[in-house]
Amino acid sequence: MEDLTYSISAINSIGHYRIFKLMPKDKALEYKAGHFVMLNNGQIGRPYSIASAPSWPYLEFVIHLIGGQFTSYLEKVKVGDELKVKGPAGHFTYNDEERLILIGGGAGIAPLMSITRHVIEEKKAKVDLFYSSRYLHEAPYLSELMSYAKAGLINLHFTVTREEIGGFRHGRFSPEDILKLGDISDATVFLCGNMAMAKAFKESLEGKVADFKVEAWG
Ligand SMILES: Cc1cc2nc3c(=O)[nH]c(=O)nc-3n(C[C@H](O)[C@H](O)[C@H](O)COP(=O)(O)OP(=O)(O)OC[C@H]3O[C@@H](n4cnc5c(N)ncnc54)[C@H](O)[C@@H]3O)c2cc1C
Known part of the structure; x- marks a missing residue:
């Protein structure tokens, strides 16, 4: 796998999150929705899931700035700076499944965003997305997700976990929230979160769904 050179073309801030758009300098990466890559600055690198759809001309990433080694570097980068991209990698990929249950929170929305955007373009799958912040x-x-839901392109289930806001659900999702969807025997679950969350959902849902895919970061 070669290192491809990308240039940062836009940076958007949402609290402690940054959305980076990266344009290829020369050759563009080919990937599937759900893949991750290694981003590096020539000295250190970390894995990041791609949030853009594979057909798009640029790569998009949503990164939680936690003050660690690489995220401290990313806090300081500017539009025009270059990053190396190596990949793609991972098994958390969309493979033409027709019924999807996507579960994730925070930056864990990244691969689910790629899958959602791709599936909407392809008009292929029924999607229930459980997103927590x-x-x-x-x-x-x-x-963006609310506009897809309003247009009837996905079913969005959104919850806020650390504050109570009128008009929004409060508290974490549980496997019971997924089971309330009814017959999910034909669904593939894509869950992006920590190990504990993945274990709890997998134990409750495995056997009740067609497949259960996990991307666990920590
Ligand atoms: C397959 C894969 C895909 C990933 N995709 C994304 C993505 O799309 N967006 C994203 O933001 N991150 C993603 N990550 C996490 C990312 O690779 C880094 O681990 C993260 O950005 C921290 O890197 P750092 O160098 O700043 O921290 P480090 O210097 O490596 O770690 C600093 C300290 O913070 C702790 N820490 C690490 N991550 C977190 C966290 N999220 N919250 C709190 N503490 C933490 C570490 O345990 C360590 O003690 C992904 C990880 C994997 C394995």
Whole structure:
């Protein structure tokens, strides 16, 4: 796998999250919705899920700035700076399934965003997306997802976990929320979160759905 050179073309801030758009300098990466890549600055690198749809001319990432080694570097980059991209990698990919249940929170929305955007373009699958955010003002892509839901393209289930906001659900999702959808025996679950969350959902839902895919970061 070669390192491809990309240039940062836009940076958007949403609280502690940044959305980066990266344009290829030369050759563009080919990938599937749900893949991740290694982003690096020539010295250090970390894996990040791609949030854009594979047909798009640029790569998009949503990154939670946690003050670690690489995210501290990303806090300082500017439009025009270059990053190396190596990949794609991972098994958390969309493979033409027709019924999807997507579950994730915070930056875990990244691969689910790629899958949602791709599926909407392809008009192929029925999607229930369970998206949780700690705070309403720190929910990347919420307005885009709400517009898809309003247009009837996805069923969006959104919850805010650390504050109570009128008109919005409060508290974490549980496997019971997924089971309330009814017959989900033909559905593939894509869950992007931590190990504990993945374990809890997998134990409750495995056997009741067609497939269960996990991307666990920590
Ligand atoms: C397949 C894969 C895909 C990923 N995709 C994304 C993505 O799309 N967006 C994204 O923001 N991150 C993503 N990550 C996490 C990312 O790779 C880095 O781990 C993260 O950005 C922290 O890197 P750092 O160098 O700043 O922190 P480091 O210097 O490596 O770590 C600093 C400290 O913070 C802790 N820490 C690490 N991550 C978190 C966290 N999220 N919250 C709180 N503490 C943490 C570490 O345990 C460590 O103690 C992904 C990870 C994997 C494995």
